[in-house]
Amino acid sequence: MTNIAILGFGVVGGGVADLITNNSYQVARLGGDDIRIKYILDLRDFPDSPFADRVVHDFDIILSDNEVDCVIEAMGGSHPAYEYTVAALKAGKSVITSNKEVVARFGDEFLALARENGVCYRFEAAVGGGIPVISPMISCVGQNKIREVRGILNGTTNYILTKMFSFGASFEESLKDAQDKGYAERNPDADVLGIDACRKIAILTALVSGELLPTDRIHTEGITSIRKEDVLNAAKVGLSIKLLGRCVIGDKGMQVMVAPFMLGSDSPLSSVSGVYNAVEIIGEPIGNVMFYGQGAGAGATASAVVGDLMQIMRSGRSYAEPVWTRGTDGICNFADFEARQYIAICGADRGAVEKVFGSAQVISEGEETAFITGIISEKTAQEGIKSLERLGATVKSRIRLI
Amino acid sequence: MTNIAILGFGVVGGGVADLITNNSYQVARLGGDDIRIKYILDLRDFPDSPFADRVVHDFDIILSDNEVDCVIEAMGGSHPAYEYTVAALKAGKSVITSNKEVVARFGDEFLALARENGVCYRFEAAVGGGIPVISPMISCVGQNKIREVRGILNGTTNYILTKMFSFGASFEESLKDAQDKGYAERNPDADVLGIDACRKIAILTALVSGELLPTDRIHTEGITSIRKEDVLNAAKVGLSIKLLGRCVIGDKGMQVMVAPFMLGSDSPLSSVSGVYNAVEIIGEPIGNVMFYGQGAGAGATASAVVGDLMQIMRSGRSYAEPVWTRGTDGICNFADFEARQYIAICGADRGAVEKVFGSAQVISEGEETAFITGIISEKTAQEGIKSLERLGATVKSRIRLI
Numbered sequence: 001m002t003n004i005a006i007l008g009f010g011v012v013g014g015g016v017a018d019l020i021t022n023n024s025y026q027v028a029r030l031g032g033d034d035i036r037i038k039y040i041l042d043l044r045d046f047p048d049s050p051f052a053d054r055v056v057h058d059f060d061i062i063l064s065d066n067e068v069d070c071v072i073e074a075m076g077g078s079h080p081a082y083e084y085t086v087a088a089l090k091a092g093k094s095v096i097t098s099n100k101e102v103v104a105r106f107g108d109e110f111l112a113l114a115r116e117n118g119v120c121y122r123f124e125a126a127v128g129g130g131i132p133v134i135s136p137m138i139s140c141v142g143q144n145k146i147r148e149v150r151g152i153l154n155g156t157t158n159y160i161l162t163k164m165f166s167f168g169a170s171f172e173e174s175l176k177d178a179q180d181k182g183y184a185e186r187n188p189d190a191d192v193l194g195i196d197a198c199r200k201i202a203i204l205t206a207l208v209s210g211e212l213l214p215t216d217r218i219h220t221e222g223i224t225s226i227r228k229e230d231v232l233n234a235a236k237v238g239l240s241i242k243l244l245g246r247c248v249i250g251d252k253g254m255q256v257m258v259a260p261f262m263l264g265s266d267s268p269l270s271s272v273s274g275v276y277n278a279v280e281i282i283g284e285p286i287g288n289v290m291f292y293g294q295g296a297g298a299g300a301t302a303s304a305v306v307g308d309l310m311q312i313m314r315s316g317r318s319y320a321e322p323v324w325t326r327g328t329d330g331i332c333n334f335a336d337f338e339a340r341q342y343i344a345i346c347g348a349d350r351g352a353v354e355k356v357f358g359s360a361q362v363i364s365e366g367e368e369t370a371f372i373t374g375i376i377s378e379k380t381a382q383e384g385i386k387s388l389e390r391l392g393a394t395v396k397s398r399i400r401l402i
Numbered sequence: 403m404t405n406i407a408i409l410g411f412g413v414v415g416g417g418v419a420d421l422i423t424n425n426s427y428q429v430a431r432l433g434g435d436d437i438r439i440k441y442i443l444d445l446r447d448f449p450d451s452p453f454a455d456r457v458v459h460d461f462d463i464i465l466s467d468n469e470v471d472c473v474i475e476a477m478g479g480s481h482p483a484y485e486y487t488v489a490a491l492k493a494g495k496s497v498i499t500s501n502k503e504v505v506a507r508f509g510d511e512f513l514a515l516a517r518e519n520g521v522c523y524r525f526e527a528a529v530g531g532g533i534p535v536i537s538p539m540i541s542c543v544g545q546n547k548i549r550e551v552r553g554i555l556n557g558t559t560n561y562i563l564t565k566m567f568s569f570g571a572s573f574e575e576s577l578k579d580a581q582d583k584g585y586a587e588r589n590p591d592a593d594v595l596g597i598d599a600c601r602k603i604a605i606l607t608a609l610v611s612g613e614l615l616p617t618d619r620i621h622t623e624g625i626t627s628i629r630k631e632d633v634l635n636a637a638k639v640g641l642s643i644k645l646l647g648r649c650v651i652g653d654k655g656m657q658v659m660v661a662p663f664m665l666g667s668d669s670p671l672s673s674v675s676g677v678y679n680a681v682e683i684i685g686e687p688i689g690n691v692m693f694y695g696q697g698a699g700a701g702a703t704a705s706a707v708v709g710d711l712m713q714i715m716r717s718g719r720s721y722a723e724p725v726w727t728r729g730t731d732g733i734c735n736f737a738d739f740e741a742r743q744y745i746a747i748c749g750a751d752r753g754a755v756e757k758v759f760g761s762a763q764v765i766s767e768g769e770e771t772a773f774i775t776g777i778i779s780e781k782t783a784q785e786g787i788k789s790l791e792r793l794g795a796t797v798k799s800r801i802r803l804i
Contacts, residue, residue: 015687018687019545019687023545023546023547023686026544026546027545030544030722124542130687130688130689130691132538132542132543132691135538135541135542136534136537136538136542139537139541139709139712139713140526140534140537140538140706140709141534141705141709142428142432142709142712143421143425143428143705143709143712144425144705145425145428265673268673268674268678268694271667271670271673272670276670283705284425284701285417285420285421285532285700285701285702285704285705286695286701286702286705287696287699287701287702288695288696289532289533289534289693289695289696290693290694290695291691291692291693291694292670292691292692292693292694293688293689293690293691293692294688294690294691297689298687299686299687299688299689300687300688300689303543303546303685303687304542306545307541307542307543307544310541310545310722311541314722320712320716
């Protein structure tokens with residue numbers, strides 16, 4: 001019998017309890033043991049829940065119970081998730097989380113504590129919801145030289161962008177629709193400003209490099225400045241726009257970022273629509289592989305959490321455990337990042353564009369001039385924009401291409 | 403030091419030797435030990451290869467060397483791969499293969515022998531080439547109730563179908579192009595008749611059900627009868643055609659098949675083009691997840707083989723090992739399989755179609771009448787076709803929808 005405690009009885013915690021109960025046959029067979037949900041920690045009571053008798057309000061009950069083998073942290077936020085995780089690991093209990101915020105902030109510390117205490121810290125659900133991403137990255141692709149990990153890491157923004165492309169809707173209209181459907185929060189900042197995706201690319205970067213970057217060192221842009229006109233211009237040349245987290249590994253180091261990118265239909269990420277997530281890994285000799293699925297929701301997230309639990313029950317620490325150090329040694333200056341750039345301006349014409357950027361591909365003329373440059377660095381792009389401004393232009397939009 | 407022997411120094415065996423040599427740092431770190439390629443078994447000599455000194459011609463040298471921990475079978479075909487695998491497992495050596503033929507024929511026996519001898523039998527490369535499919539299916543999604551596993555399991559046929567859709571080319575023209583580019587064999591039967599995909603869906607079915615079906619009990623159709631006209635008709639209603647392996651699990655049992663299917667752009671499989679492969683898993687509560695990548699080639703296949711080796715070196719048998727039994731208990735009669743059906747006929751018109759199939763969606767009229775039925779069983783479809791033939795029709799094509 002493996003005894004677990006679930007911290008937080010919200011969407012994820014409830015989903016985990018339901019999955020363990022509903023699919024108990026598969027779970028016991030795969031884990032090699034029966035699972036008992038011994039405690040559920042929450043501030044609230046749930047008198048009508050079938051799990052009502054497991055609900056406790058004091059974490060110390062869980063911490064001091066030596067029967068509890070594994071704690072599932074499904075609370076979200078940094079505190080008290082951080083303190084509870086540290087205490088559980090020190091008490092010799094494995095911890096599984098769906099909370100990308102604590103993994104991105106403290107993952108190095110948790111992994112070290114797990115190592116010291118001979119237990120496991122797992123977080124498959126923290127990136128890509130139900131999609132197996134972290135486990136395959138650790139156990140199936142690590143023998144490759146990884147050149148890039150990139151992904152559609154946030155379902156809310158992908159839903160909004162899909163809506164803008166399908167219906168020519170504005171960002172504001174599409175956001176409202178996402179909120180009405182429950183895909184976006186009333187305060188959508190964490191999604192639309194790229195904060196959520198930034199945490200996830202920080203985790204993926206740590207997995208491939210061993211270095212956990214502070215999220216404020218990751219260049220992060222959201223999708224709030226993408227306009228209907230940009231969508232039309234992109235569609236005109238067969239491109240779509242996706243908010244991507246990218247960790248690009250070159251000879252000089254890593255470029256890590258979250259930003260909208262225009263991409264062609266030859267990229268498998270371009271056809272990932274709606275609330276779906278996908279992570280693409282490019283390496284040698286594997287080529288490119290992509291993992292696709294539901295990036296959020298009770299069921300998908302619970303599947304990832306319980307998958308982690310099965311692995312711990314079967315293999316414990318014999319499974320490869322990542323070692324992370326906090327730092328910024330591996331990252332390069334973002335000013336050197338090179339890409340083709342889509343730029344839309346008004347107040348200056350094709351002549352000005354060609355004067356500054358040479359043979360740019362002009363894709364729209366009229367009230368605005370929209371064009372795509374060759375491959376240039378961020379520094380060159382910014383200098384070019386300043387030159388255009390000196391020639392009387394106002395920059396309306398800039399989006400990189402992939 | 404982990405000593406390995408590679409059986410067969412062709413594309414896959416050579417790729418494995420190269421990967422272990424070129425990425426030795428990652429491989430040693432992930433496997434927790436250095437790897438030595440002690441022997442390479444081949445009929446030929448390779449005097450110019452850096453591995454020339456490891457080449458042996460007698461399997462008994464490998465079998466009797468107690469230092470050899472793991473044998474990588476990259477020979478292909480059933481014999482002597484079968485005999486060598488049995489002997490290696492009985493000698494207490496783990497075996498890794500990229501050979502879908504032996505896994506589909508003898509996988510149950512190999513897994514049992516591995517169990518009895520306390521070693522591992524692994525075959526990630528046998529389905530989807532480099533794509534992590536089998537490992538995530540075992541270790542990440544098994545806690546779900548799996549409703550279906552389906553995939554584009556053969557790159558050659560997907561290349562041919564992509565070519566037919568992109569250029570309106572015929573099957574014959576597209577096959578010739580695939581042969582010219584080295585994507586298809588001179589004798590393409592194993593690919594275009596669905597034999598290769600059939601072996602792979604047999605393996606995937608065993609993974610989700612525990613039952614290894616004889617391949618002759620899997621309904622298997624290839625792509626040789628798909629015509630330009632069918633491609634045009636499909637495109638007209640926004641559908642593509644993909645050769646899919648499917649294992650559909652219903653309340654009464656499984657329907658397992660390989661056949662071309664028409665599918666809409668809402669299916670993530672529809673955008674998998676060229677030689678790429680993808681496997682989609684649909685389960686509860688995970689929803690649908692898809693794994694995408696290169697289904698063949700030296701590098702991708704080697705990545706999967708070496709990934710298996712890393713897992714064995716780290717975890718050995720503590721990892722979940724499948725148990726398969728050979729049988730047909732789980733499969734249903736294919737006559738009961740239900741789907742919408744695309745049918746193209748000549749010699750009879752819309753009136754005849756409506757008389758037989760009721761309110762079918764007619765998508766083309768003229769020399770041929772092409773239409774799509776509602777959801778009907780195979781039995782009903784075949785009876786309907788007989789009725790149409792009695793009304794003077796000749797059936798030119800029939801393709802199911804998904």
